[in-house]
Amino acid sequence: MNDDPFDLLSQSRPDDRPLQPGDNPAADDLLARIVASDPTATPTSGVTRRRGRWGAGVVVVTVVAGGTAAAAAWWAARPSDTTTIACYSDASTDPDVQVALPRDPDLTPAQQCEPLWSDGTIGDTGAPPLASCVTAAGIVAVVPSNGETCSTFGLTPADTGGEGGEGDVATQVANVISEQYPRDCVANADDAVAVIETLLEDIDADDWTVTVAGDTNDDDRPCWYAAVVADTQTVLVVNAAAPPSP
Amino acid sequence: MVVADRPDAAHVAADMSGDAVQSREADQATSRVAQFERIFNMHYTAVERYITHRHDSVDRADVLSVTFTTAWRRLDDCPCGDSDVRGWLIGIARNTARNTARSHRRRHAAETTSPAARRLVADLYDVSVPADTAARVAHALGQLRDTDREVVELAAYYGLTGSALAAALGVNVNVANVRLHRARQRLTDAYRAAAGEESR
Numbered sequence: 100m101n102d103d104p105f106d107l108l109s110q111s112r113p114d115d116r117p118l119q120p121g122d123n124p125a126a127d128d129l130l131a132r133i134v135a136s137d138p139t140a141t142p143t144s145g146v147t148r149r150r151g152r153w154g155a156g157v158v159v160v161t162v163v164a165g166g167t168a169a170a171a172a173w174w175a176a177r178p179s180d181t182t183t184i185a186c187y188s189d190a191s192t193d194p195d196v197q198v199a200l201p202r203d204p205d206l207t208p209a210q211q212c213e214p215l216w217s218d219g220t221i222g223d224t225g226a227p228p229l230a231s232c233v234t235a236a237g238i239v240a241v242v243p244s245n246g247e248t249c250s251t252f253g254l255t256p257a258d259t260g261g262e263g264g265e266g267d268v269a270t271q272v273a274n275v276i277s278e279q280y281p282r283d284c285v286a287n288a289d290d291a292v293a294v295i296e297t298l299l300e301d302i303d304a305d306d307w308t309v310t311v312a313g314d315t316n317d318d319d320r321p322c323w324y325a326a327v328v329a330d331t332q333t334v335l336v337v338n339a340a341a342p343p344s345p
Numbered sequence: 346m347v348v349a350d351r352p353d354a355a356h357v358a359a360d361m362s363g364d365a366v367q368s369r370e371a372d373q374a375t376s377r378v379a380q381f382e383r384i385f386n387m388h389y390t391a392v393e394r395y396i397t398h399r400h401d402s403v404d405r406a407d408v409l410s411v412t413f414t415t416a417w418r419r420l421d422d423c424p425c426g427d428s429d430v431r432g433w434l435i436g437i438a439r440n441t442a443r444n445t446a447r448s449h450r451r452r453h454a455a456e457t458t459s460p461a462a463r464r465l466v467a468d469l470y471d472v473s474v475p476a477d478t479a480a481r482v483a484h485a486l487g488q489l490r491d492t493d494r495e496v497v498e499l500a501a502y503y504g505l506t507g508s509a510l511a512a513a514l515g516v517n518v519n520v521a522n523v524r525l526h527r528a529r530q531r532l533t534d535a536y537r538a539a540a541g542e543e544s545r
Contacts (some may be wrong), residue, residue, distance in 0.1 A: 102445040104482045105529050108501035113394070115533045126389050128389040132387075134378045135416045228520065258487055281517045287422070293440040298445045299491060 107287070108113040185234070186212035187242040188221045196221050202239075212241040230278050237240065269304045273327045284322035284341045291323035291336045299334070311336045378427060381417055389413075390433050391503060392438050398502075399495065400442035408445060412438040424512070432509030435499065439513060486536035493528035500525050 118126055188196035198220060203211055209229040217228035230244035275298045285291045288311050295309050312335045322337040327334055356541060362450055396405050416423065486494055499505045499513050500530050511521035 105497065105501055106484055107478065108486075108497065109504075112502050112504055113391075114438050115388075115390045116391050123389070124407065129413060130382065130385050133414055134381060136414070136417070138377070138418050186410075228525075242498065279516050281522055283517065296444055297440055297515045318423050 123188065171222055184208045184211060184241060187240050190244065192243045208239045208241045210327050211224060228278055228282075230273050230274055232274070244274075268302075268304055268307075269327065269332070272304055272307060273301065275299075275302050275333065276325045277328060280325050286321055286323070288323050288338070291325065295325050295334050304332075306333060309334045310338060316329045346458050348476075353440065377420060380423075381420055384423065384425055384434070385413060386418070391431055392434050395435050395503060396438055397443055398498065399439070400410065400445075403442045403445045406440060408442045411441045411492050415441070424508075429509040429512055431503065432499075432505045433514035435505070435513040436515055440515065481536060481539045484539045485532050488535040489531055492524075493531055496521075496524045496528040497532055500529075 120127060133178075152332040153334045181204050183204050184200050186198040186200065198212075199213055200211055208231045209226075212221075212229060213226040217226070227243040228303070231241050231243050232242055276295065277299055280294060285294065292309050292311065297305050299305075308331075310333050317338060320340055322341045323336055323338050326333050326337055350444070373462065389409075396408050398410075400408065412434065416434060424430055451498060486497070489497065496510070496514070499510055503513075505513050506525070507522065508518050510525060511518045514521055514524070516524070
């Protein structure tokens with residue numbers, strides 16, 4: 100007998116047959132209402148997104164255009180040792196391979212570690228998604244994030260230098276966006292907002308606001324990115340040029 | 346008179362042209378409705394079940410309504426030609442439910458822990474899995490973090506993998522694959538640990 104719990108769970112997957120008219124009157128009503136509505140109409144019910152306008156958007160666009168989301172995480176972090184970084188082979192406090200490098204102020208820690216994943220030092224197939232965390236010793240450790248956040252590795256969340264108790268949350272926000280926000284072009288502001296709100300939900304950042312600060316009519320900036328503003332507990336959704344092809 | 350006929354001919358031609366445009370628009374609208382009806386009928390039950398399982402603190406009818414209305418508005422974005430459509434719909438439902446729950450979280454804090462795992466495993470009894478095995482799976486699922494449990498459920502119970510799973514989770518495919526791999530590993534570890542405890 101198959102003893103894999105995942106396979107066992109898969110056995111219980113329902114074999115859904117398509118709905119037929121009359122199967123579910125509530126569904127029939129919903130379908131009739133929807134197809135009778137104007138698909139271009141602005142929705143008037145359901146989700147209320149916390150959204151606003153951002154007067155100083157130009158500054159933020161500059162931040163985002165100058166780097167990737169990973170840069171936002173680094174911008175948020177403030178290790179006590181600013182001269183050294185460590186590149187980890189595993190998302191663990193005890194990695195199989197740990198390479199120490201002098202900090203290059205012109206690169207993000209992730210950019211410094213990426214080549215080690217191609218030249219055979221750590222790997223030879225290219226870098227996976229990387230996250231910049233801060234170890235208990237105050238050193239930036241660049242770890243393969245694989246969709247997880249720094250705290251799940253057992254590493255101490257970085258201190259953003261913010262006031263009060265918001266620093267750790269801001270770092271978590273920056274890290275989760277750095278790690279999980281799509282690397283390819285997000286061509287719709289609504290999609291970007293939805294992704295970011297989901298990520299905020301994942302880390303229980305209830306008090307954070309998602310604000311669309313870009314210009315939806317700018318064809319030269321077709322892709323939507325996230326920028327973390329710790330002071331105002333805001334994630335700005337801004338548009339910029341498409342990311343370079345891998 | 347030929348000259349006198351010309352304006353009429355032009356008018357008729359213009360009318361025909363207008364009719365052709367209207368006809369084409371009508372065809373497009375009909376096609377859009379047919380496409381939406383197809384995905385609605387095909388996936389309504391799964392989306393409803395997903396909301397019931399994962400987000401029982403929200404108004405299911407409201408979330409269903411918003412989900413499919415959003416899908417109707419964004420039909421041009423739908424990956425309707427392939428198997429990703431269920432993941433796309435579940436992704437919309439997930440965001441809708443979570444946003445709704447967010448706004449009520451403080452008032453409904455006790456409801457945010459869904460009994461999804463218990464319900465999911467209860468279904469195992471219906472497919473001839475021995476009761477002790479199902480109980481062990483339930484225990485293992487209960488040991489997982491909610492994010493891992495969600496990935497396992499979406500993959501095992503809703504059949505989402507690859508880009509469909511990524512669409513549901515709102516992450517890229519690589520992240521989705523890694524999250525599933527890790528969640529499965531943790532589930533297996535917890536399951537084996539439960540088996541070890543029983544054998545002691």
